[in-house]
Structures are given as C-alpha cells and as structure tokens.
Amino acid sequence: MLGKKGLKTKDEDIKNLAAIVGPKEILYHKEDLISYESDGFTIHSHMPKAVVFPKDTEETAKLVKYCSDHNLPFLARGAGTGLSGGAIPLNGEVIISLVKMKRLLHVDLENRRAVVEPGYVNLKLTNSISDKGYYYAPDPSSQSCCTIGGNVAENAGGAHCLKYGVTTNHILGLEIVSPSGDIMEIGHDGIPDAPGYDLLGILTGSEGTLGIVTKITVRILKNPEEKQTALAYFDDIADGSQAVSDIVSAGIVPAALEMMDKTAIEAVESAAFPVGHPKDVDALLLIEVDGISAGIEEQIDQILDVCEKRNVRSVKVAQDAEERAKWWANRKTGFGAMGTISPDYLVQDGVIPRSKLPEVLHEIHEISKESGLRIANIFHAGDGNLHPLILFDSKIPGETDKALEAGSACLEACANVGGSITGEHGVGIEKREEMHFVFSEKEIEAQTNIREVFNPHYLLNAGKLFPSPGRCGEVKKELKTAAAAE
Amino acid sequence: MLGKKGLKTKDEDIKNLAAIVGPKEILYHKEDLISYESDGFTIHSHMPKAVVFPKDTEETAKLVKYCSDHNLPFLARGAGTGLSGGAIPLNGEVIISLVKMKRLLHVDLENRRAVVEPGYVNLKLTNSISDKGYYYAPDPSSQSCCTIGGNVAENAGGAHCLKYGVTTNHILGLEIVSPSGDIMEIGHDGIPDAPGYDLLGILTGSEGTLGIVTKITVRILKNPEEKQTALAYFDDIADGSQAVSDIVSAGIVPAALEMMDKTAIEAVESAAFPVGHPKDVDALLLIEVDGISAGIEEQIDQILDVCEKRNVRSVKVAQDAEERAKWWANRKTGFGAMGTISPDYLVQDGVIPRSKLPEVLHEIHEISKESGLRIANIFHAGDGNLHPLILFDSKIPGETDKALEAGSACLEACANVGGSITGEHGVGIEKREEMHFVFSEKEIEAQTNIREVFNPHYLLNAGKLFPSPGRCGEVKKELKTAAAAE
Structure with a gap:
C-alpha cells in the first residue's frame, strides 16, 4: 500500500510531511496515488498531491498545521466509500488518510458508550461487543468496510435508521483537529442538552469541511430481545407505498422498512445473494420489528394485516436468524447489484414526506421514460429516503450527462x-448545484459563514458541500466533461 | 397587560417601535415593566427599556431591524419560565415578547408534524391533537404555561425525555429572524440527514443568542397503546440509584424514570397534590413504561423484579389513568413544592453518567452538610439529569451567596x-462561570465565534451563555451583590 521506492523527491513539502509521519507512511508517486483520485462517486476524479497516514491525533495535528502554515490544500479520508465525492481531491489536496488510526479505545457497557478512532470500521464495533449483548446501530450498506470517522463526516444512515436514527443520533463526543491544527473536544458524552451551542451537531455531517475527527465517542445499544422480519410482495408499487404510510400511521415504528421495485429485484436476484424473490412483482417491502419478545408477534401480525388491506400478493416471515441474514445480505447488495444489469449506474439520495411516496415514485417513473434510462428504486421507505438508481452506459456518447440530468x-x-x-x-461535489433546490442564497451564506469560522483559509476540503458561484459553474462543466470523456 | 396611559413619551425609539406594532402593543412605563425584570431565575433582575408584542413574523423582523439599525440591545421572551435567567434584560434590552404569536398554524397527522408560532403553549399542542390519538413529547414541568418558542431556545427537556429525547429531537424546522432582521428558514422538515450544516441543531438550545424563532415545525407522536406507571419506595437511596442503572442495563427504556429523595418527598407531600408517599423512606422511583399493549406487563414485572433485588421496601402499580395522573401532578409540583418547606430555593441542573449516581448523590449530601443548607433531590434519574434543590432563606445575611456556592x-x-x-x-446568566468546568478557553472561543457569525453586533441577548472575561467577572459580582441585597 505504501510507496515502495523510498523517499526520492525534491519536493520540500513531501519531505516535511514525511518527516512528521515517517517515510513509509506517505504516498506521492503517481502510480500509488491513482486509487485516491476518487471515492464511491466514481464519475469524477482528481490527482492528490500526496497521501499521508498519521498514527495518532498528534501526528494528524502536525500534518494539518504544516498544511495550514504552508498554504497546502488538504482533506481527510476514511475508507473512500462515500457516494457524493466528499473525499475527492478537487484541488490536488494532501490526503490525510485515517485508516491507520483504527483502534477501539474504550468500551463502557454500563454507560452504553464506546470510544473509537476514526479509521475503525463500522461493523467491527458491533462484532466486538455482540457477545456481551450490545451493538452499534447505524448500519450503512457499506458497513463492513466504511469507517466510523467517515460515517461522522457524512452523517451516514442505514436500513435501521427509521427506528434508531442516523449517525448524529449516536455520536456523544468528538475529538477533532481544527483546520489550523488545534486539538479540541466537542460535545459532552451523552448529555441530553449539553451547554453552549451544539457543535457536535454541526461537526457531524459537515462532510469534512470543518475539522478532522480523531476520536469518537459513540452510543452503543443493548441487543433487542427479539427480532422478526417479513417480506411482502405487491403487484402494484402504489399499494406497497400506501402500506408504508399505513404501518407508520398505525403507531408501529419498525426497526427497518425497506422497499425495492421490480428493476431492483431483478438486479439483486442476479447478484451474489439471490433469495428467490418473484421477479414479476411490482415491489417488495422488507420489514423488521424488534424489541422485547412479548410485543413482537402482535406487531408483525398488525403489519401483515395492513399489507393484506393494501392488496399484497403474498407475505412471509423469516423462520430463523439464518433466513433473516440471507434477506439482509440480498438487500445490502442492492446498489452494487445494479452492475449485473447495467454497465454503469448513478445512485441518488432524495428525501420526501412519507405521504408523498406514491406521487414521487410516479414522477421518477416519468423521468425514466423521458430520459430513456431505466431507473431502479431500492430505498428506506419508512424514512421517505429514496434511492433512485439511474442505469446508463458511459460508453454511449451523452448518456452520462443524461444520467446526471x-x-x-x-x-x-x-x-x-x-x-x-x-x-x-x-452533498459532496455531486449535489452542490442542487443545494439551490432547497436553500436560498441567504441560507447558503449563513452556512458558508460558519465554514469561514472553522476553516477561514479554506484549505480543508474546499469546493465541497456548497455551490460557489462562478467557481462551481466551472466545476460542474468540468465534471460533465470528465464524465462524458470516460 | 398593556400600557394604559397611551403613548406619552419623548423617547424616539419608543415612538418608532410603537409605530411598528401599534401603540397598544408596547409597554414602557416603569410600573408595567416590573414583571419583565426577571424570569424563572428570580435571584437576578434588571429593568428593560420596553416590551413589545409583535403579532407576526414581519413585525418581529421590523422590530429587530429597528433595534439593529439603532444599536438597541434586544432579546426575545416567551412565558418567562426559564430557570437560568436567559430572558433577563441584563443590558436594559427591548424585550420582544412572543406571547401574542400563539397560533397553531398547521397539523399534518399523516406525516406526523405540526407547525406552531413561538408563543404557543406547550401543553396546548397535545391537548389539541389528543382526541385524534397524537401528542407532543417534550414535557417540561412548566408545560401548562411555557411556550414552544422558549422550549426551542432552551432545548427544554422533561420527565419523558429518557425515552423520547429532548426538544431538539422533536424540532423539524424553524423560521427565524436573524439578529439583523432577515427572515430565514432553517432545517428541512424531518429529513434524517439534511444537506449542509446542522443549523437547526445550533439554533435549538442557543438560548436566544443567535436569532428569534418565529415559526416551529415539530414532530408529533402517536399515543402509545398502553402505559403502566409504578412507584417504588427505597429505605436507602443508594439502592434506588442502583435500581435505575439495573433497569436500563436490563435493556428496558422506560418512558420516564424519576427519583425523589426524602426531602423532596416531604415537600411534595406538603404541597398541592399529596398522594400519600410514606415520609420515612429515603427515596422513591416513579417509573413509567409505554408502548404496544402486549409487552407492557412483562416490562413492568421485570422492573419490579429489579427493584426487589435492590431491597425495595414496597412497590405499587397505578390502577388507572386517574391514579397515574395524580402521581404525575404530585411529581410536577416538585420544584414549586419546595416553597412549602423553605422560604427560598435554588434549583440546579447537572448531568452525570448514570453509573455515577450513587457517588454524586453522596457528594451532594456532603455539600449540604458543609454548607449547612438542606438540599432536596428530585430528578430525571434515567437520564442522569440531577436537580439538586438548595433550600435557603434570603433574609439571613450571606445565605443566598452560600446557596449559589x-x-x-x-x-x-x-x-x-x-x-x-x-x-x-x-446556562443563561446563572451558569456562565461554570462553563469553565467543562470547556477550555479554545472551546469557548469556537462557540463565541459562531455567535459572532449570527450576532456580529452582539445586540441580541448579550451577556448570556458564555463567560466573557472581565465583563463576566463584574456581572458575577453584581449578581451576588444583587442577590445578597434581596
């Protein structure tokens, strides 16, 4: 992974950065940098200046201070699984990779918290405490490789966020390195209404633009006593959507309430973990309830009743943990599975009030027809969090642009x-322009003013999250050109 | 409530402010202002310049713009029930009272949200939707009179916040007037991970220092199918504290888990709603579980088992809604009830990890002995949110100072x-100096830098929330002098 050629460079910055982390903990040769040109948003890429691997907070702070003092753009990177381009070095940044800061530092079961380094992989936390009956709730589909530091930057969600909330609901405290290289503690472990402004909230989901997280205190949860998981197949996606609304209206909060449409089902059944979903249904719901044993049967019965009333074709309940695990593995291949039915795909990530599901799914269907591109839908229906997957072929001239549009x-x-x-x-670089759909200029300015406070020289992860008039126009153009050229 | 003497003043600012809201919607005579000198933190008081009552967002924005343009300090006030002095006009502020902006603007049951004006009283929301089976969760003890705008400013909690979270967990969107008079939308109704920085989180709990909230979108919840409420009496408060830890460790999340110690029981039994708690017990737990019917009995049994193991003297379960309501009325008189056993009291509000309950309760006992002042404890034990109530007599020279210490x-x-x-x-004005217990200078500076972004001329609610070296030393002295002089 590291540069094999030793430190043969005349670049003073590289030498000085290497002096901080050691010569084996820096990459700067072009061939070593290629895999850092992009992240999960592969439509765009850019060459970094170097990649450095600090081993602790102090080294991170020194690297940041060096970059800040020498006017070098820089950014932090975890596993690089982000889907909006937040870790792409748009300005030839020095990438500070946190993958070597990957220790589980402390587990406090009594007070339900754990302290991890940012490079610690999401799923490892649950694996390391599950024998004691605990788990970490946020479960993005990439949880087997994504890092908790990256989860904090993106405020990552997951299938079980309907009941348990997204990352921000599980972060109790952070240690960060500010863009000028100061080490700061943010938040007060688990205080319901901590004094002062909610910096913890601002940092979480700030997409690496306000500071670099070097330590994270997370909430851990007791495993639910029981889980039940059901599949419901619908001949009409509108009925399925209505069932989603009805379930929540009935006062049930499922742990997860996921939907896949016909195209998505076709994809996951062609991928690594097929489970025999009928391919002729219009949509399916994957529903999980959890909690103490006593109430579970009743909840699942109530849910199946709702589905019956909405003309479900058939339903089934997982017979054991193994069957449940298979259904989830199938679901979690979702995005990647698109590769089996299309050369390229673009995943989108919109949110709507639950009651608008039928309307917006219809609209997406119309967009698909107009663009001539297939769109699959596989998403967190309970949250109203849609993931239209736009299928395209980048080899066909103009099709990448069409997909972006x-x-x-x-x-x-x-x-x-x-x-x-x-x-x-x-938002990353992917949706900067779309910020105008939801914010006025004044509202965007209020936010960039906050960035200014933390990141006044704008060396940390510049060009992300906000449209910047003039500059962003160019980047958008550049992005489209790059995509079209692939 | 409004000035009875008509607008007879030579003060140009008063005239101009009156021109915005109308002559009947401003108070400026000294005798009309007296009840606005203080809020629920009665140890301190200061005379405002005037109190104005806007009827809508536009008037609020005009008032703010006028103050901002004319260098007049100003602040917003709801019902004035705040316990840390956040609405006290330290600098002779123009008080913008929001009590006339008290409409329920919109209820959307399907998507579980409601839109209210800031002067809308907390409990009214639940009352107005309860017949349809819904409620608003945050329930501060003052809920029958406090306003939701004030709840947002203080990020108010309540007895049921253990399971349901504090105000910030229930706010989906805000309309605010910025300190320079701009109207802005903040947040995206119910989006799990809204794009951009979490301004909604920063605004909520910012204690009126970043903007004036003029419209609030809140989450509403479906009534739980069933509730069960239990009382458990302990001969040793350490056993009760341990039971709290054990209940949560067992994986149960009660809707509420409240504790009162012997002195608190003495007070509530002497107040308006006695329910016959034995006065010789060392502590009681008031425990409520809610959810779908099927699981409730089992949960309450499990809780009672835990209490048995921790040497509970006796337990009882509320036989019906009426008995439950009585127990809660008794609990909610808590702070006020201190008046029946002491001429004055000061309520504190600390938070600790649950596992430290026995240790810190012991420490508070020691503080009581050292100071010679009785301290009652009535608090949200499940959250580790302590409320030591320090009983004193302000007529005894030096005792107010002793209570503050x-x-x-x-x-x-x-x-x-x-x-x-x-x-x-x-924090308000009460705990500004204590911010040093939990924040370094750099961490405080990171926060005041954010205030600077929103509130650059520092005309809105100045002198609150943060210690400001030099100035705050003086204010603290002034406060103690004022308190001692009472």
Missing part, C-alpha cells in the same frame, strides 16, 4: 414536494 | 465525574 430531476421532484436532496449520502 | 459545587461534582453543568435548564 435524470438524477438531478429526481432530486428536484423531491424538493418540490417539501423534501430534500440528501438523506444520508451527503 | 453550594449550587456551583454541585455542578463541579457533576463535571468532575465526566458530566456536565446543564441537562435541560440552560
């Missing part, structure tokens, strides 16, 4: 019904 | 075990 149209449809342009993937 | 010592004890200085009452 269709994606943007989907987000506009969400914004038009009082929704928003991201539910969990962030 | 004992209060500060209680907060220091909380901070020392990794806790914090406020769980729901805010």
Whole structure:
C-alpha cells in the first residue's frame, strides 16, 4: 500500500510531511496515488498531491498545521466509500488518510458508550461487543468496510435508521483537529442538552469541511430481545407505498422498512445473494420489528394485516436468524447489484414526506421514460429516503450527462414536494448545484459563514458541500466533461 | 397587560417601535415593566427599556431591524419560565415578547408534524391533537404555561425525555429572524440527514443568542397503546440509584424514570397534590413504561423484579389513568413544592453518567452538610439529569451567596465525574462561570465565534451563555451583590 521506492523527491513539502509521519507512511508517486483520485462517486476524479497516514491525533495535528502554515490544500479520508465525492481531491489536496488510526479505545457497557478512532470500521464495533449483548446501530450498506470517522463526516444512515436514527443520533463526543491544527473536544458524552451551542451537531455531517475527527465517542445499544422480519410482495408499487404510510400511521415504528421495485429485484436476484424473490412483482417491502419478545408477534401480525388491506400478493416471515441474514445480505447488495444489469449506474439520495411516496415514485417513473434510462428504486421507505438508481452506459456518447440530468430531476421532484436532496449520502461535489433546490442564497451564506469560522483559509476540503458561484459553474462543466470523456 | 396611559413619551425609539406594532402593543412605563425584570431565575433582575408584542413574523423582523439599525440591545421572551435567567434584560434590552404569536398554524397527522408560532403553549399542542390519538413529547414541568418558542431556545427537556429525547429531537424546522432582521428558514422538515450544516441543531438550545424563532415545525407522536406507571419506595437511596442503572442495563427504556429523595418527598407531600408517599423512606422511583399493549406487563414485572433485588421496601402499580395522573401532578409540583418547606430555593441542573449516581448523590449530601443548607433531590434519574434543590432563606445575611456556592459545587461534582453543568435548564446568566468546568478557553472561543457569525453586533441577548472575561467577572459580582441585597 505504501510507496515502495523510498523517499526520492525534491519536493520540500513531501519531505516535511514525511518527516512528521515517517517515510513509509506517505504516498506521492503517481502510480500509488491513482486509487485516491476518487471515492464511491466514481464519475469524477482528481490527482492528490500526496497521501499521508498519521498514527495518532498528534501526528494528524502536525500534518494539518504544516498544511495550514504552508498554504497546502488538504482533506481527510476514511475508507473512500462515500457516494457524493466528499473525499475527492478537487484541488490536488494532501490526503490525510485515517485508516491507520483504527483502534477501539474504550468500551463502557454500563454507560452504553464506546470510544473509537476514526479509521475503525463500522461493523467491527458491533462484532466486538455482540457477545456481551450490545451493538452499534447505524448500519450503512457499506458497513463492513466504511469507517466510523467517515460515517461522522457524512452523517451516514442505514436500513435501521427509521427506528434508531442516523449517525448524529449516536455520536456523544468528538475529538477533532481544527483546520489550523488545534486539538479540541466537542460535545459532552451523552448529555441530553449539553451547554453552549451544539457543535457536535454541526461537526457531524459537515462532510469534512470543518475539522478532522480523531476520536469518537459513540452510543452503543443493548441487543433487542427479539427480532422478526417479513417480506411482502405487491403487484402494484402504489399499494406497497400506501402500506408504508399505513404501518407508520398505525403507531408501529419498525426497526427497518425497506422497499425495492421490480428493476431492483431483478438486479439483486442476479447478484451474489439471490433469495428467490418473484421477479414479476411490482415491489417488495422488507420489514423488521424488534424489541422485547412479548410485543413482537402482535406487531408483525398488525403489519401483515395492513399489507393484506393494501392488496399484497403474498407475505412471509423469516423462520430463523439464518433466513433473516440471507434477506439482509440480498438487500445490502442492492446498489452494487445494479452492475449485473447495467454497465454503469448513478445512485441518488432524495428525501420526501412519507405521504408523498406514491406521487414521487410516479414522477421518477416519468423521468425514466423521458430520459430513456431505466431507473431502479431500492430505498428506506419508512424514512421517505429514496434511492433512485439511474442505469446508463458511459460508453454511449451523452448518456452520462443524461444520467446526471435524470438524477438531478429526481432530486428536484423531491424538493418540490417539501423534501430534500440528501438523506444520508451527503452533498459532496455531486449535489452542490442542487443545494439551490432547497436553500436560498441567504441560507447558503449563513452556512458558508460558519465554514469561514472553522476553516477561514479554506484549505480543508474546499469546493465541497456548497455551490460557489462562478467557481462551481466551472466545476460542474468540468465534471460533465470528465464524465462524458470516460 | 398593556400600557394604559397611551403613548406619552419623548423617547424616539419608543415612538418608532410603537409605530411598528401599534401603540397598544408596547409597554414602557416603569410600573408595567416590573414583571419583565426577571424570569424563572428570580435571584437576578434588571429593568428593560420596553416590551413589545409583535403579532407576526414581519413585525418581529421590523422590530429587530429597528433595534439593529439603532444599536438597541434586544432579546426575545416567551412565558418567562426559564430557570437560568436567559430572558433577563441584563443590558436594559427591548424585550420582544412572543406571547401574542400563539397560533397553531398547521397539523399534518399523516406525516406526523405540526407547525406552531413561538408563543404557543406547550401543553396546548397535545391537548389539541389528543382526541385524534397524537401528542407532543417534550414535557417540561412548566408545560401548562411555557411556550414552544422558549422550549426551542432552551432545548427544554422533561420527565419523558429518557425515552423520547429532548426538544431538539422533536424540532423539524424553524423560521427565524436573524439578529439583523432577515427572515430565514432553517432545517428541512424531518429529513434524517439534511444537506449542509446542522443549523437547526445550533439554533435549538442557543438560548436566544443567535436569532428569534418565529415559526416551529415539530414532530408529533402517536399515543402509545398502553402505559403502566409504578412507584417504588427505597429505605436507602443508594439502592434506588442502583435500581435505575439495573433497569436500563436490563435493556428496558422506560418512558420516564424519576427519583425523589426524602426531602423532596416531604415537600411534595406538603404541597398541592399529596398522594400519600410514606415520609420515612429515603427515596422513591416513579417509573413509567409505554408502548404496544402486549409487552407492557412483562416490562413492568421485570422492573419490579429489579427493584426487589435492590431491597425495595414496597412497590405499587397505578390502577388507572386517574391514579397515574395524580402521581404525575404530585411529581410536577416538585420544584414549586419546595416553597412549602423553605422560604427560598435554588434549583440546579447537572448531568452525570448514570453509573455515577450513587457517588454524586453522596457528594451532594456532603455539600449540604458543609454548607449547612438542606438540599432536596428530585430528578430525571434515567437520564442522569440531577436537580439538586438548595433550600435557603434570603433574609439571613450571606445565605443566598452560600446557596449559589453550594449550587456551583454541585455542578463541579457533576463535571468532575465526566458530566456536565446543564441537562435541560440552560446556562443563561446563572451558569456562565461554570462553563469553565467543562470547556477550555479554545472551546469557548469556537462557540463565541459562531455567535459572532449570527450576532456580529452582539445586540441580541448579550451577556448570556458564555463567560466573557472581565465583563463576566463584574456581572458575577453584581449578581451576588444583587442577590445578597434581596
């Protein structure tokens, strides 16, 4: 992973950065940098100046201070699984990779918290405490490789966020390195209404633009006594959407309430973990309830009743943990599975009030027809968090542009019904322009003023999250050109 | 309530402010202003310049713009029930009272949200939707008179926040007037991970220092199918504290888990709603569980089992809604009830990790002995949110100072075990100096820099929330002098 050629460079900055982390903890040769040109938003890429791997907070602070003092753009990177381009080095940044800061520092079961370094992988936390009956709730589909530091930056969600909330609801405290290299503690572990302004909230989901997280105190939860998981197949997606609304209206808060449409089902059944979903249904719901044993049967019965009333074709309940795990593995292949039915795909991430599901799904169908591109839908229906997957072939001239436009149209449809342009993937470079769908200039300015406070020289992760008039026009153009050129 | 003498003044500012709201919607005679000198933190008071009552957002914006353009300090006030002095006009502010902006603007049951004006009283919301089976969760003890605007400013909590979270967990969107008079929308109704920085989080709990809230979109919840409420009496408060930890460790999240110690029981049994608690017990727990019917009995049985193991003297379960309501009325008289056993009292508001309850309660007992002042404890035990009530007599020279010192010592004890200085009452003017217990200078500076962004001329609610070196030293002195002089 690290540069094999030793430190043979005349670049003073590289030498000085290497002096901080050691010569083996820096990459700067072009061939070593290629895999850092992009992240999960592969439509765009840019070459970084170097990648450095600090081993602790102090080294991170020194690297940041060096960059800040020498006017070098820089950004932090976790596993690089982000879907909106937040870790792409638009300005030839020095990438501070946090993957070597990956320790579980402390577990306090009594007070339900754990302290991890930012490079610690999401799923490892649950794996390390599950034998004691605990788990970490936010579960993005990439949880087996994404880092908790990256989750904090993007305020990551997941299938079980309907009941348990997104990352911000599980972060109790942070240690950060500010863009000028100061180490600060943010938040007060688990205080319901901590004194002062909610910096913890501002930092979480700030997409790496306000500071670099070096330590994270997270909330851990007791495993529910029981879980039940059901699948419901619908001949009409409108019935399925209505069932989603009805379930929540009945006062049930399922742990997860996921929907896949026909195209999505076709994809996951062609991918690594098929489970035999009928391919001729219009949509399916994957529903999980959890809690103490006594109430679970009743809840699942109530849910199945609702589905019956909405003309469900058939329902089934997982017979054991193994069957449940298979259904989830199938669901979690979702985005990647698109590769089995399309050369390229673009995943979007809009949010709408639950009651607008039928309307917006219809609208997305229309966008698909107009653009001539297939759009699959696989999403957190309970949250109203849509993930239209726009299928395209980048080899066909103009089709990448068409896909980007269709994606943007989907987000506009969400914004038009009082929704928003991201539910969990962030804005990054992908949706900067779409910020105008939901914010006025004044509202954007209020936010960039806050960035100014933390990041006054704008060296940390510049060009992300906000449209910047003039500059962003160019970047958008550049992005489209790059995409079209692939 | 309004000035009876018509507008007879030579003060140009008063005339101009009156021109915005109309001559009947301004108070400026000294005798009309007396009840606005203080709020629920009665130890301190200061005369405002005037009190104005806008009827809508536009008038509020005009008032703010006038103050901003004419360099007049100003602040917003709801019902004035705040316990940390956040609405006290330290600098002779123009008080913008929001009590006439008290409409319920919109209820959307399907998407579980309601839109209210800031002067709308907390309990009215639940009352207006309860017949349809819904309620608004945050329930501060003052809920029958406090306003939702004030709740947002203070990020108010309540007895049921253990399971349902404090105000910030229930706010989906805000309309605010910025300190320069601009109207802005903040947040995106119910989006799990809204794009951009979490301004909604920063505004909520900012204690009226960043803007004036003029419209609030709140989350409403479906009534739980069933509730069960139990009382458990302990001969040793340490056993009761341990039971709190054990209940939560068992994986149960009660809707409420409240504790009262012997002195608190003495007070509530002497107040308006006695329910016959034995006065010789050392502590009681008031425990409520809610949810779907099927699981409730089992949960309450599990809780009673835990109490048995911790040497409970006796337990009882409320036989019906009426008995439950009586127990809660008794609990909610808590703070006020202190008046029946002491001429004056000071309520503190510290937070600690649950596991530290026995240790910190012991410490508070020591503080009581050292100061020679009785301290009652009535608090949200499940959250680790302590409310030591320091009983004193302001007529005895020096006793007010002693009470303030004992209060500060209680907060220091909380901070020392990794806790914090406020769980729901805010910092206001009361706990400015105690911010040093939990924040470094740099961390405080990061926060005041944010205030600077929103409130650059520092005309809105100045002197609150943060210690300001030099100035605050003086204010603290002034406060103690004022208190001692009472």
